[in-house]
Amino acid sequence: QQQVKQSPQSLIVQKGGISIINCAYENTAFDYFPWYQQFPGKGPALLIAIRPDVSEKKEGRFTISFNKSAKQFSLHIMDSQPGDSATYFCAASLPNTGNQFYFGTGTSLTVIP
Amino acid sequence: DTEVTQTPKHLVMGMTNKKSLKCEQHMGHRAMYWYKQKAKKPPELMFVYSYEKLSINESVPSRFSPECPNSSLLNLHLHALQPEDSALYLCASSQHRGGTEAFFGQGTRLTVV
Numbered sequence: 001q002q003q004v005k006q007s008p009q010s011l012i013v014q015k016g017g018i019s020i021i022n023c024a025y026e027n028t029a030f031d032y033f034p035w036y037q038q039f040p041g042k043g044p045a046l047l048i049a050i051r052p053d054v055s056e057k058k059e060g061r062f063t064i065s066f067n068k069s070a071k072q073f074s075l076h077i078m079d080s081q082p083g084d085s086a087t088y089f090c091a092a093s094l095p096n097t098g099n100q101f102y103f104g105t106g107t108s109l110t111v112i113p
Numbered sequence: 114d115t116e117v118t119q120t121p122k123h124l125v126m127g128m129t130n131k132k133s134l135k136c137e138q139h140m141g142h143r144a145m146y147w148y149k150q151k152a153k154k155p156p157e158l159m160f161v162y163s164y165e166k167l168s169i170n171e172s173v174p175s176r177f178s179p180e181c182p183n184s185s186l187l188n189l190h191l192h193a194l195q196p197e198d199s200a201l202y203l204c205a206s207s208q209h210r211g212g213t214e215a216f217f218g219q220g221t222r223l224t225v226v
Contacts, residue, residue: 031211031212032211032212034214034215036217041219041220041222042219042220043117043203043205043217043218043219043220044156044203044217045217046214046215046216049214058115087153089155089156093212094211095168095211095212096211099144099146099168099207099211099213099214099215100146100158100161100203101127101156101158101211101215103155103156104155105154105155106154106155108153
């Protein structure tokens with residue numbers, strides 16, 4: 001059973017455009033929602049994270065929008081660059097479980113020049 | 114130092130071999146994790162160590178044997194693996210409390226022949 005659903009599976013965006021990746025979850029006990037970026041041959045690296053008491057968080061070109069009532073959250077990458085081409089995973093974790101993550105299925109982003 | 118170091122980077126082993134994967138961090142993290150990642154799939158949690166004690170074993174076959182000799186080191190001992198065990202094995206560490214960044218190593222690319 002997939003605890004966190006992610007879409008789209010792949011995404012192609014022009015340089016300078018906006019990339020949007022969506023995730024949905026069922027378990028309302030989740031209390032931490034990170035986004036990880038993974039380049040080929042590398043381990044995932046934290047990009048940005050949010051808690052459910054905040055509706056939006058922005059760090060540079062990356063923004064998480066969080067809709068608690070809809071149990072959805074999304075990653076927006078503004079002014080997308082070819083260097084952003086990577087696989088992005090959303091994730092969620094429960095309180096008091098350390099950082100045992102339930103990962104989404106991943107989105108392969110390609111930014112074309 | 115925010116690095117998680119994994120060795121070796123690549124490993125090819127036969128089905129009758131015994132080998133070990135190693136992971137090291139010096140961030141003072143007391144939670145360490147092993148994940149398995151297949152191509153184009155999200156990481157799957159295998160084991161969680163909390164304060165050097167195994168706290169979670171996600172029904173992993175006994176041919177995978179984790180060990181945490183001290184707070185900085187994590188090993189994964191491999192024996193009698195199957196070709197379907199070929200994958201990227203990722204180590205991660207974090208502070209013990211939830212909702213904090215998990216740092217991933219670059220992984221060991223394992224091929225079982």
